[in-house]
Amino acid sequence: MTLTDRTLTDRLTDFANPTRFLALTARVLPWLMAITAVLLAVGLYQSALAPDDYQQGSTVKIMFIHVPNAWLSMFVWGVMSLASLGTLVWRHPLADVAAKSAAPIGAAFTFLALVTGSLWGRPMWGTYWEWDARLTSVLILFLMYLGLIALWRAVEDPSRAARAAAILTLVGALNLPIIKFSVDWWNTLHQPASVMRMGGPTLDRAFLIPLLVMAIAFSFLFVTLHLAAMRNEILRRRVRTLQMLQAQMIQAAQPSGDTANAARGEAALKSTIGAA
Amino acid sequence: MALFLDLGPYTSFVLTSYLLAAAVVAILIGWIALDYRRQTRRLRELEERGVVRRSGRSATEIR
Numbered sequence: 251m252t253l254t255d256r257t258l259t260d261r262l263t264d265f266a267n268p269t270r271f272l273a274l275t276a277r278v279l280p281w282l283m284a285i286t287a288v289l290l291a292v293g294l295y296q297s298a299l300a301p302d303d304y305q306q307g308s309t310v311k312i313m314f315i316h317v318p319n320a321w322l323s324m325f326v327w328g329v330m331s332l333a334s335l336g337t338l339v340w341r342h343p344l345a346d347v348a349a350k351s352a353a354p355i356g357a358a359f360t361f362l363a364l365v366t367g368s369l370w371g372r373p374m375w376g377t378y379w380e381w382d383a384r385l386t387s388v389l390i391l392f393l394m395y396l397g398l399i400a401l402w403r404a405v406e407d408p409s410r411a412a413r414a415a416a417i418l419t420l421v422g423a424l425n426l427p428i429i430k431f432s433v434d435w436w437n438t439l440h441q442p443a444s445v446m447r448m449g450g451p452t453l454d455r456a457f458l459i460p461l462l463v464m465a466i467a468f469s470f471l472f473v474t475l476h477l478a479a480m481r482n483e484i485l486r487r488r489v490r491t492l493q494m495l496q497a498q499m500i501q502a503a504q505p506s507g508d509t510a511n512a513a514r515g516e517a518a519l520k521s522t523i524g525a526a
Numbered sequence: 527m528a529l530f531l532d533l534g535p536y537t538s539f540v541l542t543s544y545l546l547a548a549a550v551v552a553i554l555i556g557w558i559a560l561d562y563r564r565q566t567r568r569l570r571e572l573e574e575r576g577v578v579r580r581s582g583r584s585a586t587e588i589r
Contacts, residue, residue, distance in 0.1 A: 312539065
């Protein structure tokens with residue numbers, strides 16, 4: 251192993267330490283919040299100034315929210331997939347924390363992509379919803395986010411939940427290329443890619459610049475919220491550890507031989523209180 | 527602001543989209559901020575009852 255290898259490993263190990271991660275988060279979060287607020291303000295100002303499209307009219311402004319949220323809905327699942335690999339392959343201590351914390355944020359972005367798309371579709375397509383390939387595959391993505399959140403809540407032990415959630419996330423990642431290429435593979439109402447495409451964007455600068463600023467702003471928003479949610483998850487696990495420690499302390503304090511009776515008495519008391 | 531309000535026949539669709547996005551982002555921020563306060567409060571309560579980490583360091587210590 252070379253000196254560089256050791257340094258890289260040391261750095262990864264440092265980052266894997268939850269206490270050091272919390273310290274890093276405390277330093278970085280205020281800056282991220284400030285950058286996100288400024289970018290969102292600039293993006294909203296540019297969106298307000300953007301001209302109406304000759305076909306879409308003012309509904310083009312919906313695109314400045316819809317497109318960043320649609321991109322992030324897939325990006326967040328990508329982040330969760332990488333974190334799932336970290337859980338299953340490298341057993342990184344923060345990997346499942348990252349995956350679990352990202353799910354509600356990804357669900358919120360996907361919800362916004364669906365609803366803003368629907369609000370754009372009504373005046374432009376004449377319908378709020380159409381069961382075409384792009385819309386349906388994004389709806390499936392949203393349902394998978396909800397399924398993952400339910401799975402995390404259903405299994406009490408975080409390490410057991412992490413493995414099941416990681417497998418489900420990696421299976422769900424198969425939906426990402428389907429979403430991306432659905433507009434090319436099938437005949438859909440949804441227009442094909444107009445920014446990330448071979449030959450460059452087809453959008454005019456008047457629309458492209460506000461769109462990119464809003465996309466960067468929402469990306470910073472995701473990073474900020476994700477780090478804050480990861481910090482909360484680490485603290486939640488500390489609470490759980492201390493509660494288990496407290497239970498052990500109570501058990502150890504019971505007179506020997508009488509523990510089972512004491513536990514039964516405590517359970518009976520709780521059920522009595524619950525019934526009352 | 528007048529630019530936002532002068533959206534022609536699609537005002538309701540555009541405004542609803544922006545207001546909904548603002549509401550969802552505000553809910554996310556509020557939920558995460560409240561969750562942080564709840565977890566730190568629970569940790570402090572546990573420490574006040576004498577339950578401490580094996581390392582002896584405070585569980586709320588994040589710096």
